[in-house]
Amino acid sequence: xxxxxxxxxxxxxxxxxxxxxxxxxxxxxxxxxxxxxxxxxxxxxxxxxxxxxxxxxxxxxxxxxxxxxxxxxxxxxxxxxxxxxxxxxxxxxxxxxxxxxxxxxxxxxxxxxxxxxxxxxxxxxxxxxxxxxxxxxxxxxxxxxxxxxxxxxxxxxxxxxxxxxxxxxxxxxxxxxxxxxxxxxxxxxxxxxxxxxxxxxxxxxxxxxxxxxxxxxxxxxxxxxxxxxxxxxxxxxxxxxxxxxxxxxxxxxxxxxxxxxxxxxxxxxxxxxxxxxxxxxxxxxxxxxxxxxxxxxxxxxxxxxxxxxxxxxxxxxxxxxxxxxxxxxxxxxxxxxxxxxxxxxxxxxxxxxxxxxxxxxxxxxxxxxxxxxxxxxxxxxxxxxxxxxxxxxxxxxxxxxxxxxxxxxxxxxxxxxxxxxxxxxxxxxxxxxxxxxxx
Amino acid sequence: xxxxxxxxxxxxxxxxxxxxxxxxxxxxxxxxxxxxxxxxxxxxxxxxxxxxxxxxxxxxxxxxxxxxxxxxxxxxxxxxxxxxxxxxxxxxxxxxxxxxxxxxxxxxxxxxxxxxxxxxxxxxxxxxxxxxxxxxxxxxxxxxxxxxxxxxxxxxxxxxxxxxxxxxxxxxxxxxxxxxxxxxxxxxxxxxxxxxxxxxxxxxxxxxxxxxxxxxxxxxxxxxxxxxxxxxxxxxxxxxxxxxxxxxxxxxxxxx
Numbered sequence: 249x250x251x252x253x254x255x256x257x258x259x260x261x262x263x264x265x266x267x268x269x270x271x272x273x274x275x276x277x278x279x280x281x282x283x284x285x286x287x288x289x290x291x292x293x294x295x296x297x298x299x300x301x302x303x304x305x306x307x308x309x310x311x312x313x314x315x316x317x318x319x320x321x322x323x324x325x326x327x328x329x330x331x332x333x334x335x336x337x338x339x340x341x342x343x344x345x346x347x348x349x350x351x352x353x354x355x356x357x358x359x360x361x362x363x364x365x366x367x368x369x370x371x372x373x374x375x376x377x378x379x380x381x382x383x384x385x386x387x388x389x390x391x392x393x394x395x396x397x398x399x400x401x402x403x404x405x406x407x408x409x410x411x412x413x414x415x416x417x418x419x420x421x422x423x424x425x426x427x428x429x430x431x432x433x434x435x436x437x438x439x440x441x442x443x444x445x446x447x448x449x450x451x452x453x454x455x456x457x458x459x460x461x462x463x464x465x466x467x468x469x470x471x472x473x474x475x476x477x478x479x480x481x482x483x484x485x486x487x488x489x490x491x492x493x494x495x496x497x498x499x500x501x502x503x504x505x506x507x508x509x510x511x512x513x514x515x516x517x518x519x520x521x522x523x524x525x526x527x528x529x530x531x532x533x534x535x536x537x538x539x540x541x542x543x544x545x546x547x548x549x550x551x552x553x554x555x556x557x558x559x560x561x562x563x564x565x566x567x568x569x570x571x572x573x574x575x576x577x578x579x580x581x582x583x584x585x586x587x588x589x590x591x592x593x594x595x596x597x598x599x600x601x602x603x604x605x606x607x608x609x610x611x612x613x614x615x616x617x618x619x620x621x622x623x624x625x626x627x628x629x630x631x632x633x634x635x636x637x638x639x640x641x642x643x644x645x646x647x648x649x650x651x652x653x654x655x656x657x658x659x660x661x662x663x664x665x666x667x668x669x670x671x672x673x674x675x676x677x678x679x680x681x682x683x684x685x686x687x
Numbered sequence: 688x689x690x691x692x693x694x695x696x697x698x699x700x701x702x703x704x705x706x707x708x709x710x711x712x713x714x715x716x717x718x719x720x721x722x723x724x725x726x727x728x729x730x731x732x733x734x735x736x737x738x739x740x741x742x743x744x745x746x747x748x749x750x751x752x753x754x755x756x757x758x759x760x761x762x763x764x765x766x767x768x769x770x771x772x773x774x775x776x777x778x779x780x781x782x783x784x785x786x787x788x789x790x791x792x793x794x795x796x797x798x799x800x801x802x803x804x805x806x807x808x809x810x811x812x813x814x815x816x817x818x819x820x821x822x823x824x825x826x827x828x829x830x831x832x833x834x835x836x837x838x839x840x841x842x843x844x845x846x847x848x849x850x851x852x853x854x855x856x857x858x859x860x861x862x863x864x865x866x867x868x869x870x871x872x873x874x875x876x877x878x879x880x881x882x883x884x885x886x887x888x889x890x891x892x893x894x895x896x897x898x899x900x901x902x903x904x905x906x907x908x909x910x911x912x913x914x915x916x917x918x919x920x921x922x923x924x925x926x927x928x929x930x931x932x933x934x935x936x937x938x939x940x941x942x943x
Contacts, residue, residue, distance in 0.1 A: 263905055268912040287856045287876075294850075299927070300821050301938055303914035306923025313913060351902050354833065354858065355825045356851075357937070512917045528917050607795040611787075618798050621807075 257338055263348065265338045269318040269329055270364055272514070273421075273477065274507045278310040278359040278394040280472030281416050289390025291353060291360075293416065297394075298359050311362035311396060312352055316340055316377055320366030324423070324434040326482050328514040329366045339368070342381040350389050360394030360416070361385065367400060375403035375411065382414040394472075399445045401437065408445055409452055409469075417472040417504070420446045422497075425490045429483035432519055443501075449474045450502050473504035480536065481511040481529040482520060486559035488550075491539055495550040498543065508536045535561035542567060545599050546592045564655060569595045572632055573647050579632045580639060583619065584609050596629030616640050628654065691718040693725055694736045694774070696842075701766045701774050702743035704736045708778050709746070713785075719774025754784055755791035764816075765808035767842045776804040815839055816846035822928070823847075824937045825860060826903075827896040833860035834892060836935060844871040848879045863887070903937050910938040 257265075279297030299308035317339035318329045328335070345363065352358045363381065368374050378397060385391045397415040399408050412418055420442055424430045427439040449470060456469035476497065480490065494506040510528035513520060523529070539561065542548040546568070553567050554560070562570050572579060572595050581590055583605060591602040604622040608614060616635050620626055630640040631650045643650070692708050694700035701719065708717045718731070725733070751759045762777050770776075779801035784793035796802045825833035833855070844864050851860065852873055862871040870882040933939040 260905060260908055264908050264912050267909050271913050271915055285853045285856055290855060290857065292850075292853050298821055301910065301936070302924045302928040303910060304921060304924055305914045305916075305918040306920035306927065307915075307918070308927065309910070309913060312909070348905070351898075352906060354855070355827070355902065355906075355937070356823050356835075357906050510918070512915060526917075530918065604795075604797065607792075608797045611792075611796045612798055614798070621797055621803050 259344060259348075262338045262340060262344070263314070265336050266315045266318060266340065267313060269366075270313045270315045270362070272328065272509065272512065273313060273362070273364055274307075274509045275396065275419060275475055275477055275505070276308055276310045276313060276362065277417075277475075277505065278396075280504055281394070283392065283471075285392050289392050290350070291391055291393030293360075293392075293394050300356065300358055310359045311394065312349055312358045312360070313362040314340070314345070314348075314364075316345070316363060316365035316374070316381065317368045318366045319368050321369070322367055322434070322436040324437065325515060325517045325519050326433055326479060326511065330515065333515065342377065342384050345381050346385045346389050346391075349385060349393075350391060353391070353393055358393075360396070362396045364398040365400065371400045371402035372404050372407065375400045375407040379407055379411045379414070382411060386414050396472075399449060401441045401445055403445070405448055408448060412449060412452060412470045413467050415470060417475060418449050418470045419475045419477070420449070422476045422478045422493075422506075424483055425478050425485045425493045426483070429485065433482060446474065446476065446501055446503075453502070473502070475503060475505040475507060477507035477509055479511050480508050480533050481523070484521075486554075487532070487536065487539075487561050488554040488556075488559040490536060491543075491550045491554060494536075494540060495543055506540060508533050508540070531563065532561070535567060539567045547589055548593075565651070566595075568593070569628065569654060573651060576645050576647060576650075579645065580634045580643075581632065582634050582637065584614055584636060594629055594632045596625035596627070596632070598623070689716050689718060689731045691720050691725070691728075691731050691733050692736050692774075693720050693722055693733055694738060696721045696724075697738075698763070698766060699740060699743045700736070700738045701777075702746045703738040704774055705778055705781070706742040706746040707734075707736050709749075709781065713782065717775075717778060719778055721771055721774070724771050750781075753790050754781070754793060758784070758791065758794050761794050761805060761809040764812040764846070765805045767812050767846070768808040769840045770808055772804075773808055776801045776808070780805045812841045812843065813846065815841055816843040818932065819843055820847050820850050822932045822936060823851075823862065824935065826937075827899045828892065829894045829896045830891075831859065831896065833858055834863070835861070836863045836865055838865045838931075838935070840866070842867050842869070844869055844881060847871075848873075852879045903940070906937055907940070 277297050278293070279295065281293045282295040283293040285292040297310060299310045301309040303309055318335070319337045319339065320329045320331055323330045323332050345361070349358070349361045353360070363378060365374050365378060368377070382395060382397060385395070395415045396417045396419065397411060399411070399418050399420045401420060422442060423434055423437065430437060430439055452469050453473065456466070459466040460468070478490070478493070490508070497503045497506055510530050510533040511523070512528045513523060539553055542553065543550065548571070553571060561567055565573070572593065581594060583591070588602055588606055591597055591605060592599060597605070601623040605614065605619070608618065608622060613636055616626065619629070619635065626640065631643050631653065633639070690708070690712055692704040694704035704719045708719060747759070750762060762780070765773055765777060780793060783796065783799050783802060784790040787793060787796065793802060794806060797806060819837055819839060823835050823837060825835045828834050842864070844862060848871055855873070857875055859875050860873050864871070868884070870885055871879060872882055873879040
């Protein structure tokens with residue numbers, strides 16, 4: 249490791265620099281694998297994942313998210329670590345990463361390690377360092393907690409394969425939704441280069457599944473599957489394009505998760521857009537995640553949610569409400585009879601409450617009070633369901649009427665932007681009825 | 688006359704009370720109150736339960752056998768709740784289970800008031816237990832023991848014990864529940880145990896190991912640098928991580 253600059257840095261300074269550089273990676277899940285400790289080391293994994301803290305931006309902290317190094321030979325325009333930026337550069341040693349992980353894990357600060365890296369010298373060289381770190385962590389420190397690692401595009405296939413046997417999840421960042429934007433903002437990366445390791449991990453996982461079926465104790469390759477992320481709002485794609493990309497990734501590459509990262513302008517660059525109000529497009533990111541959930545858990549197709557006439561999500565209503573409003577002919581549904589898939593499509597009914605409804609109605613007719621207890625959000629669901637043939641209140645099945653009512657429940661948030669500007673009068677309000685301006 | 692059984696707020700106590708109530712009043716109306724938290728009512732008879740391990744084991748076996756493991760799980764968690772009426776709700780749930788054809792599926796019967804209550808209590812206790820699996824912070828004492836203090840609403844120590852025992856089999860660790868004054872103790876490569884009424888030397892708990900302060904500092908550095916300033920959202924943070932957990936967490940230590 250003679251190539252490192254700033255050899256004199258303390259561990260504190262390094263952690264500060266390298267966690268700060270890693271924070272734009274959104275993925276911080278520790279889910280997807282259930283593993284008990286074998287009693288010889290430290291750590292276990294739980295299928296649902298465990299968050300250990302929440303930072304002041306409200307995102308969960310589950311893993312020790314760091315870069316191995318923030319030195320990078322690439323010059324991607326959106327990235328804080330691009331080679332042309334003048335920032336403090338630092339690198340960990342494998343030993344340092346292991347000590348930090350083990351000591352944090354012992355104190356129950358974290359659920360495991362998220363190791364990403366800038367590309368130091370070459371993809372192979374970087375991947376080798378990552379492999380060395382994971383090897384030490386698994387076999388010397390006997391760490392059995394969660395490890396999420398990045399596959400560096402362009403690295404040797406054998407290295408990626410070996411690393412995959414040590415990690416729980418691997419990810420390759422798609423960076424930007426289309427090949428065109430990638431060419432524009434990340435000139436050193438190509439779509440093909442990114443998809444190759446993704447395909448490799450997919451194929452190796454498939455092979456591994458066969459091995460495990462044959463030999464129960466065969467080593468597991470990336471048991472929690474692979475994920476990816478893309479940046480939203482740096483390039484002019486519509487929500488529809490993005491959602492279609494996500495859907496095909498789920499279908500063709502068998503991904504576990506696609507993460508969306510609202511573009512945060514860290515660099516000043518002429519190719520990057522200027523954001524309105526200098527705020528990252530957080531609402532857009534939120535709507536994409538909502539739609540992503542509909543794809544993965546609610547049996548929706550991307551084409552159902554958005555079409556050519558509506559290429560972007562509604563700002564005011566979530567994707568499920570929008571879909572329901574456009575398909576009012578299928579509503580209201582009778583809660584006591586509708587099948588599970590239809591229940592899933594009702595706004596205000598989640599997949600947990602749908603399961604509970606299906607079970608509970610075997611025991612007798614459900615009423616609106618019972619629905620509330622199962623966790624249904626009635627203020628949204630009441631426009632779309634009947635209980636025993638009756639709706640909760642008389643509702644006109646009319647798109648405008650329901651839209652207005654759905655929005656009214658959040659009146660405070662919207663401040664009358666839906667055209668209704670009523671407010672409660674109080675005795676001492678000066679409403680200026682005479683039309684005389686007293687100012 | 689309605690019979691009310693009075694017991695201590697422990698699993699053994701509640702199981703014993705349920706045992707007696709079931710033996711004497713399974714077809715009638717009965718209530719279970721907690722010692723020191725019972726409100727005297729008219730037209731009720733009060734009786735203090737003799738609590739034994741044997742009664743508790745017998746009742747546990749009965750629930751598991753006739754109501755199934757999943758119902759047992761819910762009832763166990765509900766009985767750890769801080770609600771005073773938990774015993775009565777469980778008793779009535781057992782009565783309701785008797786009336787339906789398949790008693791094992793009683794927890795699906797959410798239309799019943801008492802079943803719904805047991806379900807709600809079980810959910811709230813297991814949720815709180817999960818929160819503590821997330822938010823417990825250990826500090827290393829100079830004796831090498833990992834120590835943590837918590838103040839939960841429900842008696843969640845037994846719910847989190849297996850998780851941490853599996854996670855840190857080679858460590859000596861200890862969790863102290865300040866509200867209910869119970870220790871959860873785990874010795875290296877042994878099973879965990881609950882210790883009531885023990886008192887630890889307050890000074891010994893403050894003497895942390897040599898490196899402890901360094902790692903606390905490192906964790907605080909990580910915690911502040913990982914946040915994206917442009918996305919600041921304290922309300923969201925508060926939703927996921929309520930204020931009541933924070934005094935005992937390392938990363939919020941400065942705000943204390």
